[in-house]
Amino acid sequence: MWRRFAHLSLSISRTKLQSLQDPTVLKLINTFSSDAGNDGVASSRKPFITFVLGGPGSGKGTQCEKIASIFGFAHLSAGELLREEMSSPSENGELIRNVIKEGKIVPSAITISLIKRGINSATSDKILIDGFPRSEENRIAFEKIIGVEPDLVIFFECPEEEMVKRILGRNQGRIDDNMETIRKRLKVFEDLNMPVVEHYSSKGKVHKITATGTVDEIFERVRQVFASLRYLKAFLSF
Ligand SMILES: Nc1ncnc2c1ncn2[C@@H]1O[C@H](COP(=O)(O)OP(=O)(O)O)[C@@H](O)[C@H]1O
Ligand SMILES: Nc1ccn([C@H]2C[C@H](O)[C@@H](COP(=O)(O)OP(=O)(O)O)O2)c(=O)n1
Numbered sequence: 724m725w726r727r728f729a730h731l732s733l734s735i736s737r738t739k740l741q742s743l744q745d746p747t748v749l750k751l752i753n754t755f756s757s758d759a760g761n762d763g764v765a766s767s768r769k770p771f772i773t774f775v776l777g778g779p780g781s782g783k784g785t786q787c788e789k790i791a792s793i794f795g796f797a798h799l800s801a802g803e804l805l806r807e808e809m810s811s812p813s814e815n816g817e818l819i820r821n822v823i824k825e826g827k828i829v830p831s832a833i834t835i836s837l838i839k840r841g842i843n844s845a846t847s848d849k850i851l852i853d854g855f856p857r858s859e860e861n862r863i864a865f866e867k868i869i870g871v872e873p874d875l876v877i878f879f880e881c882p883e884e885e886m887v888k889r890i891l892g893r894n895q896g897r898i899d900d901n902m903e904t905i906r907k908r909l910k911v912f913e914d915l916n917m918p919v920v921e922h923y924s925s926k927g928k929v930h931k932i933t934a935t936g937t938v939d940e941i942f943e944r945v946r947q948v949f950a951s952l953r954y955l956k957a958f959l960s961f
């Protein structure tokens with residue numbers, strides 16, 4: 724499957740989207756060829772990769788589910804993949820558990836191998852990667868191992884007190900949803916994840932979404948980003 728990534732050099736920026744003649748934009752828009760849902764068959768087309776970033780509890784998972792269902796994306800949550808691996812009889816289970824409990828970041832090689840497997844078995848060529856990359860080390864390793872950059876980065880901006888309130892109300896029995904680990908995760912987010920957001924911002928790839936308000940209000944902001952890509956596709960009559 725990795726051959727299908729080899730020639731993927733799409734990049735998106737607001738400036739480029741404004742230039743409708745740009746062949747990169749035309750290729751990018753062409754990935755938005757279907758409405759909600761998918762026929763369940765992975766196509767040989769190059770995937771359109773969106774990284775979804777934001778602090779713990781900012782609503783990444785909640786919004787990804789909606790994007791997946793409305794825009795036909797496959798949703799890969801790095802945290803979910805790690806939790807599944809942690810609960811399976813895997814040689815890395817104990818290591819993952821300790822790192823997550825401490826609010827730290829699992830070594831990139833482990834996370835990327837799970838993401839790679841997820842992309843390989845995805846039923847859509849539009850992929851949301853939720854909660855990854857969490858650090859510059861994650862980002863650099865992904866770009867090196869997978870050989871591509873994301874086409875788009877969504878960043879959910881949310882005040883810390885709101886994130887804490889949401890996590891404490893999440894009730895999913897997670898070993899990291901307690902005040903002691905939350906404090907560490909918030910620090911790791913500021914220290915290690917924000918540099919990733921800044922890196923992609925400097926490349927014009929980041930769409931910052933204000934992540935306060937109701938789930939539907941936030942989704943309306945998200946929807947506009949994805950709908951504009953589809954609109955351009957329709958406008959250009961692909
Ligand atoms: N806009 C919102 N307002 C209130 N609660 C929310 C909102 N969005 C998500 N939640 C809830 O907050 C918690 C964290 O959301 P989640 O999507 O898991 O965030 P993340 O994946 O960024 O950690 C969940 O219990 C979710 O149901
Ligand atoms: N790229 C990643 C993603 C998550 N992890 C670990 C560390 C994170 O605190 C936990 C939980 O991640 P998850 O994305 O599920 O957490 P939130 O949705 O932000 O609350 O998993 C990681 O080590 N590397």
Ligand SMILES: [Mg+2]
Binds near residue numbers: 783784800802
């Ligand atoms: Mg999540």
